[in-house]
Amino acid sequence: MSTTCVSRAAELTVLRVRVPGTTANVGSGFDCVGIALDIEDELELELKDGPGATTVVVDGEGAHQVPLDETHLVLRSLDVGLAEWGGRRHAMELRCTNRIPHSRGLGSSASAIVAGLAFAWGIAHPGLELDRAELTRVSSRIEGHPDNAGAAVWGGAILGWFDGDDVELVRLRVPATIGTRVWIPAFEVGTAGARSVLPDEVPRRDAVAQAIASAALPLALERRPDLLLAATRDRLHQAYRAELMRPSYDLVLALRELGVPATISGAGPTVFAVGTQEQLAPGDALVAEGFARHAPAIGGGVQLQRLG
Numbered sequence: 001m002s003t004t005c006v007s008r009a010a011e012l013t014v015l016r017v018r019v020p021g022t023t024a025n026v027g028s029g030f031d032c033v034g035i036a037l038d039i040e041d042e043l044e045l046e047l048k049d050g051p052g053a054t055t056v057v058v059d060g061e062g063a064h065q066v067p068l069d070e071t072h073l074v075l076r077s078l079d080v081g082l083a084e085w086g087g088r089r090h091a092m093e094l095r096c097t098n099r100i101p102h103s104r105g106l107g108s109s110a111s112a113i114v115a116g117l118a119f120a121w122g123i124a125h126p127g128l129e130l131d132r133a134e135l136t137r138v139s140s141r142i143e144g145h146p147d148n149a150g151a152a153v154w155g156g157a158i159l160g161w162f163d164g165d166d167v168e169l170v171r172l173r174v175p176a177t178i179g180t181r182v183w184i185p186a187f188e189v190g191t192a193g194a195r196s197v198l199p200d201e202v203p204r205r206d207a208v209a210q211a212i213a214s215a216a217l218p219l220a221l222e223r224r225p226d227l228l229l230a231a232t233r234d235r236l237h238q239a240y241r242a243e244l245m246r247p248s249y250d251l252v253l254a255l256r257e258l259g260v261p262a263t264i265s266g267a268g269p270t271v272f273a274v275g276t277q278e279q280l281a282p283g284d285a286l287v288a289e290g291f292a293r294h295a296p297a298i299g300g301g302v303q304l305q306r307l308g
């Protein structure tokens with residue numbers, strides 16, 4: 001078994017992964033709706049012969065913050081993938097060009113996890129296409145919920161949830177007439193902290209309102225943009241997190257007041273909006289100081305390429 005893995009890995013030189021950032025929740029779809037965005041990290045893993053040390057080189061977002069050793073999230077996820085699918089660690093160099101901002105609600109951690117798992121798949125199964133269902137299962141287990149991870153794996157928009165240890169995932173067909181906007185602030189909010197302020201129980205009227213909005217959300221994204229403002233209305237998480245990201249929460253309220261289907265992206269503090277050009281236009285005219293506004297296309301899923 002180990003002989004097979006050594007000879008397989010020795011045929012590989014460099015694996016390249018491109019992975020999109022993602023927005024989660026889209027308002028009412030807490031922990032289950034995600035959309036990939038065309039803001040991509042690009043990573044290369046150079047495999048060297050035999051065992052030995054791993055070096056990590058990071059450019060771009062998080063370059064001076066992420067660890068450059070075995071605790072790097074991509075390497076930790078790669079190890080989980082190798083334990084799942086077989087294959088062993090060689091000496092290697094990991095090179096990351098990061099464009100997804102960290103701790104802003106654009107799914108950077110899920111993307112790093114998916115990238116590490118895609119490398120592991122490439123080592124364990126050279127020549128085989130990525131098994132996206134497997135990647136979704138393992139990345140969602142590491143991340144804890146499938147919204148960001150599922151969207152990073154498959155691209156486009158997804159609805160995903162745990163069914164025991166498995167993940168049920170439905171790909172949503174969002175028409176090309178639907179666009180997105182993100183307003184990215186300079187400050188960061190960690191996901192763990194943003195989850196810790198959520199209550200364990202909510203009033204029944206909020207639960208009912210959330211059920212109605214989240215039931216309408218896939219329909220609104222696929223073919224009823226006129227429902228997007230109502231379907232993205234949240235009663236479960238955004239208001240509870242407002243004090244952690246007051247400027248973002250206020251911007252969401254101002255945009256929604258103008259009819260723009262705006263939400264907090266993931267656990268924040270980026271603000272996200274989705275809709276037709278007509279629905280998004282009032283937001284483009286709004287001055288939002290302290291935020292960098294972008295109009296990313298809806299992104300594709302993780303890609304694994306073998307070079308040499």
Ligand SMILES: Nc1ncnc2c1ncn2[C@@H]1O[C@H](COP(=O)(O)OP(=O)(O)OP(=O)(O)O)[C@@H](O)[C@H]1O
Nearest residue numbers: 073102103104105106107108109112190191266267
């Ligand atoms: N490309 C990366 N390489 C290494 N570590 C990363 C990378 N991206 C994220 N991380 C780790 O994940 C942390 C950010 O994760 P966190 O879950 O707080 O935010 P997020 O994933 O950007 O946002 P959200 O989950 O709300 O969309 C970073 O501080 C860093 O430790």
Ligand SMILES: N[C@@H](CCO)C(=O)O
Nearest residue numbers: 024030031191266267
């Ligand atoms: N659904 C998650 C996304 C962040 O990982 C949350 O809002 O906490």
